[in-house]
Amino acid sequence: MTGSADLRLDVFFNSVGDQMRQIEQTAPSTNSWSMALLKGVAASAPAATRNRDDRLETFHIGKDKDSSLFNDWQTAPNSGWSGPRFCELNQLKGSPCAVRNIDGRLEVFALDKDNNMRNAWQENPAAGPWAHGSLGGGALPNGSSLAELGVRMGWFFAE
Numbered sequence: 001m002t003g004s005a006d007l008r009l010d011v012f013f014n015s016v017g018d019q020m021r022q023i024e025q026t027a028p029s030t031n032s033w034s035m036a037l038l039k040g041v042a043a044s045a046p047a048a049t050r051n052r053d054d055r056l057e058t059f060h061i062g063k064d065k066d067s068s069l070f071n072d073w074q075t076a077p078n079s080g081w082s083g084p085r086f087c088e089l090n091q092l093k094g095s096p097c098a099v100r101n102i103d104g105r106l107e108v109f110a111l112d113k114d115n116n117m118r119n120a121w122q123e124n125p126a127a128g129p130w131a132h133g134s135l136g137g138g139a140l141p142n143g144s145s146l147a148e149l150g151v152r153m154g155w156f157f158a159e
Contacts, residue, residue, distance in 0.1 A: 002048045002049055004050070012046040012058050014060075020041070020084075024036070039084055040084035045060075051104075052100065052126045054077040055077050058072050059071045059096045059098050067091055068086055069089040070085060107121040112134075118133070
């Protein structure tokens with residue numbers, strides 16, 4: 001869940017057939033909602049955050065053979081969507097976490113199938129290209145998962 005530029009709430013989730021969906025308030029602080037179908041089929045719960053220019057951006061792990069990370073962004077604040085784009089990270093599991101850095105660049109984190117923490121980040125605020133890498137340090141313990149905690153991110157270890 002995230003907020004749009006005009007302070008409406010936006011909720012992103014997978015529905016029947018793992019299709020990506022968005023539910024958004026029709027006006028701030030109301031109980032009236034509308035639903036939209038986004039392009040893409042997700043193997044993970046989506047992560048969403050807002051770019052510095054107020055466009056929303058979502059991330060999900062696709063159901064492709066490589067378990068790749070995809071992102072989709074609004075073409076303008078409170079507007080339509082671009083369609084999913086491959087983010088150069090693959091062999092992922094679980095669900096990604098996304099956050100906007102203090103300098104306005106988005107960063108997304110995910111675990112690969114060997115429990116290594118991988119990340120991708122915008123090289124410029126609200127724009128590509130995206131860089132990607134590994135946080136190093138070797139594999140995390142089996143059962144590790146990412147958790148999004150408001151504007152803070154972290155990971156937890158299941159024993």
